[in-house]
């Protein structure tokens with residue numbers, strides 16, 4: 512068996528994302544300073560987002576609604592039209608920031624494209640993710656784009672079936688242990704964890720136990736060599752058989 516399908520996360524795997532969300536969190540905390548300490552306002556926002564995620568999904572629009580709700584709860588009678596305007600401005604800037612690729616992404620994707628079909632697997636707001644992909648200039652390198660409401664092992668199994676490959680012919684690479692790595696491993700694929708400095712606590716999970724289908728890499732460019740190693744082992748195994 513060799514790798515035929517290379518699934519890639521988008522946010523903080525291909526382009527920067529969390530740094531903009533962290534800026535939004537800071538703006539929210541500053542706005543609420545007259546009513547709450549920064550730790551209190553951030554905790555209230557997190558609670559609100561967790562509570563709303565099943566109806567809002569992931570992404571900037573859901574966060575904007577949760578910021579308004581959390582601000583209303585924290586400020587009580589002090590809530591004002593100006594606060595709504597400022598929160599909407601924070602949300603708009605989250606939806607319209609320029610797409611900033613991580614280092615060497617385009618060169619790396621061209622090498623990966625020689626090794627298998629590339630499929631983008633990302634969650635979040637459909638229109639926002641499509642807009643970012645278009646702005647990235649990377650769209651033509653991908654065979655497929657799967658924008659999903661959540662990433663579970665079923666999500667990955669469905670993707671593998673859709674592209675007509677066995678799980679052991681697939682690799683998933685991303686920065687989230689919880690959303691990219693554990694469900695892809697669970698679905699039977701290889702998984703490469705590429706942690707980033709700006710991580711969202713919600714995406715944290717413990718690393719899997721020792722597993723030959725799992726690796727931690729310091730950048731996406733290292734995925735090229737890992738795929739070559741997987742393919743070499745796969746080729747040797749089939750020769751032995």
Ligand SMILES: [Mg+2]
Nearest residue numbers: 520522523686
């Ligand atoms: Mg990500």
